[in-house]
Amino acid sequence: MGLTSESLEKSLLQGEPGWLRERRQTALAAYERLPLPAKTDEEWRRTDVSRFNPADFSQLEHLDGLKLERPAGLPAGVILQPLRMAAMEHPELIEPRLFTLVHGDRDRFAALHAAFFTGGTFLYVPDGVEIDEPILGQHFSHHDGTSVLPHTLIVAGRGARFNYLDEYIADNESETGHRSGSTEIFLGEGSQVGYVAVQKWGRNVWHFADQRAELQKDSTLRLFNVTLGGKFSKTRVEASLAGEGSNAELKAIYFASADQFFDFHTLQDHRVGNTRSDLLFKGALQDVSRTVYAGLIRIAKHAARSDAYQANRNLVLSDKAKATSIPMLEIDNNDVRCTHGATVGPVDPEHLFYLRSRGIPESTAKRMLIQGFFGDVLDRIPFEHARKLVEAELESRIG
Amino acid sequence: MADFEIRDLRASVEGRQILKGVSLSISKGEVHAVMGPNGSGKSTLSHTLMGHPGYTVDGGVVTFKGQNVLELEPDERARLGMFLAFQYPVVVPGISMTNFLRTALNAKRGYDGKDKSKQIAPKEFRSMLKDELDVLHMDDSFLPRYINDGFSGGEKKRAEILQMAMLRPEIAILDETDSGLDIDSIKFVAEAVNRMRGPDLGVLIITHYTRILEFIKPDFVHVLVDGKFVLSGGAEIADRLEKTGYSEWVTEEEPKEVA
Numbered sequence: 001m002g003l004t005s006e007s008l009e010k011s012l013l014q015g016e017p018g019w020l021r022e023r024r025q026t027a028l029a030a031y032e033r034l035p036l037p038a039k040t041d042e043e044w045r046r047t048d049v050s051r052f053n054p055a056d057f058s059q060l061e062h063l064d065g066l067k068l069e070r071p072a073g074l075p076a077g078v079i080l081q082p083l084r085m086a087a088m089e090h091p092e093l094i095e096p097r098l099f100t101l102v103h104g105d106r107d108r109f110a111a112l113h114a115a116f117f118t119g120g121t122f123l124y125v126p127d128g129v130e131i132d133e134p135i136l137g138q139h140f141s142h143h144d145g146t147s148v149l150p151h152t153l154i155v156a157g158r159g160a161r162f163n164y165l166d167e168y169i170a171d172n173e174s175e176t177g178h179r180s181g182s183t184e185i186f187l188g189e190g191s192q193v194g195y196v197a198v199q200k201w202g203r204n205v206w207h208f209a210d211q212r213a214e215l216q217k218d219s220t221l222r223l224f225n226v227t228l229g230g231k232f233s234k235t236r237v238e239a240s241l242a243g244e245g246s247n248a249e250l251k252a253i254y255f256a257s258a259d260q261f262f263d264f265h266t267l268q269d270h271r272v273g274n275t276r277s278d279l280l281f282k283g284a285l286q287d288v289s290r291t292v293y294a295g296l297i298r299i300a301k302h303a304a305r306s307d308a309y310q311a312n313r314n315l316v317l318s319d320k321a322k323a324t325s326i327p328m329l330e331i332d333n334n335d336v337r338c339t340h341g342a343t344v345g346p347v348d349p350e351h352l353f354y355l356r357s358r359g360i361p362e363s364t365a366k367r368m369l370i371q372g373f374f375g376d377v378l379d380r381i382p383f384e385h386a387r388k389l390v391e392a393e394l395e396s397r398i399g
Numbered sequence: 400m401a402d403f404e405i406r407d408l409r410a411s412v413e414g415r416q417i418l419k420g421v422s423l424s425i426s427k428g429e430v431h432a433v434m435g436p437n438g439s440g441k442s443t444l445s446h447t448l449m450g451h452p453g454y455t456v457d458g459g460v461v462t463f464k465g466q467n468v469l470e471l472e473p474d475e476r477a478r479l480g481m482f483l484a485f486q487y488p489v490v491v492p493g494i495s496m497t498n499f500l501r502t503a504l505n506a507k508r509g510y511d512g513k514d515k516s517k518q519i520a521p522k523e524f525r526s527m528l529k530d531e532l533d534v535l536h537m538d539d540s541f542l543p544r545y546i547n548d549g550f551s552g553g554e555k556k557r558a559e560i561l562q563m564a565m566l567r568p569e570i571a572i573l574d575e576t577d578s579g580l581d582i583d584s585i586k587f588v589a590e591a592v593n594r595m596r597g598p599d600l601g602v603l604i605i606t607h608y609t610r611i612l613e614f615i616k617p618d619f620v621h622v623l624v625d626g627k628f629v630l631s632g633g634a635e636i637a638d639r640l641e642k643t644g645y646s647e648w649v650t651e652e653e654p655k656e657v658a
Binding site (some may be wrong): 355364369 | 491562
């Protein structure tokens with residue numbers, strides 16, 4: 001079975017509404033039409049996908065491989081369902097939004113995800129509803145050599161407030177396969193959304209993810225991305241500030257070891273004025289791992305009094321690991337505040353000496369410094385459950 | 400032989416020889432002061448003794464508890480019982496003072512993350528910490544803060560002495576601990592050090608100025624000029640330097656004390 005129209009028909013389209021079938025078919029056509037990204041394309045210049053053949057992983061894993069932790073006493077009107085089920089039951093909420101932020105024709109891999117997405121979550125929180133307990137979505141992969149392509153769609157009504165966690169979990173640390181985990185978040189006026197994605201797929205998978213949020217007036221997004229798994233992981237994190245007074249905090253940590261390759265692409269898109277974005281991506285690299293970060297702040301012509309901050313910090317723990325950081329600005333208005341910076345460097349030898357001078361062995365001191373490096377950004381994880389989870393994951397990987 | 404014995408220590412920084420043969424014997428119970436003008440090699444002495452990787456030992460031996468400490472890693476020296484109070488305590492973001500102190504204390508007790516019986520009990524740790532904080536007139540608000548992060552000059556130096564009090568070294572090197580300190584801080588620091596003085600502790604105070612020696616009375620004073628001791632004797636040498644400075648040996652402009 002290949003990734004063809006027939007296999008799509010057979011495995012996914014049965015029972016899906018017409019609009020969704022059509023959307024999948026359109027995405028599949030885009031996949032067949034689009035070439036592999038060329039090395040001349042700036043976004044893919046350092047990112048080698050030539051050895052990735054999606055057809056090697058044409059078996060789709062479990063269509064609803066998602067465990068949803070439904071907090072007790074979820075307020076009336078809140079919808080929390082596997083995405084495919086929700087598409088059938090609530091087409092009026094999903095049809096106008098699905099794949100309108102994350103575009104299925106952006107590149108070959110986005111197209112493949114849009115055509116064959118399986119599982120995933122739909123979360124709808126109506127106007128004025130506030131939820132204290134975080135909502136947890138877990139996406140599992142159980143088999144080697146498969147494709148697991150979950151998609152999350154979140155809609156926050158006016159003044160809604162809640163936290164959501166996507167956790168991508170492999171049964172088998174050494175699995176191979178094709179994985180994704182894309183998310184679209186619509187923030188209504190004055191809403192406050194905390195979103196955390198923790199990617200811990202197996203060590204040998206190809207992972208592609210697009211996370212994109214659109215913020216209406218006075219809404220606040222706190223997005224936190226954690227990348228740990230995969231042989232290859234490409235994640236795009238994008239916030240579109242569409243309403244005045246909106247505020248996007250985009251934070252991430254990554255820890256790359258062995259021969260892992262992580263690629264991050266971020267966009268802080270200030271489409272209107274009086275908007276704020278604050279981005280901090282921090283990563284540590286060891287062994288022969290490589291990371292590439294490229295981030296763009298774009299401030300539209302009429303988006304006066306925008307305030308944008310972008311920083312990428314890399315702690316390089318081995319001579320053979322390599323981090324590349326490319327900050328970019330595109331500013332069409334003078335009345336803005338915009339700061340960006342990037343650092344790539346090893347553990348500070350003065351820090352190391354200070355700790356060791358107190359009797360702390362070198363390996364312990366290094367571990368403390370790595371944890372310390374992540375400390376300020378870990379403090380920004382929007383809710384306790386996710387913070388504990390991420391701290392534990394990091395600790396086990398730092399060793 | 401003294402408890403801590405430096406013999407003919409020579410060391411260089413970036414290929415430039417700074418220490419040109421320093422010998423010094425410190426027995427526990429004694430307080431020695433090494434005084435010298437700028438550039439005489441005071442910092443090189445403290446850093447070399449503690450094993451800073453930026454300093455190269457060109458010759459000599461430093462013996463402590465039957466070992467040549469120059470062959471040990473910095474953390475091994477510390478666990479053996481040496482302590483350096485830094486002239487410029489390092490700011491380390493992301494690690495809280497509490498975590499730092501606890502980890503250092505546990506390392507000294509031989510806890511390697513496995514044998515939990517060697518770990519200090521939380522209650523014991525807290526009560527130890529409280530006692531020492533009181534002596535140094537510090538409150539516990541700085542404990543959750545990152546190491547030396549946002550500390551004033553005085554707080555940093557007091558925090559160094561707090562670490563010393565917690566780790567109870569047998570040989571403590573205080574490197575320009577008085578520089579940048581207001582008079583209250585000097586008094587608190589001196590009080591804490593004086594409390595620790597006794598038959599189990601040898602102290603080496605490294606200083607440009609005599610001020611701290613008014614509060615911590617040395618038993619011996621050594622004058623370091625151009626990488627060598629030019630004069631050794633009792634506390635009276637400090638009085639002499641108070642009056643004449645280092646003009647006997649060098650012509651230097653009296654530098655302003657750096658805050």
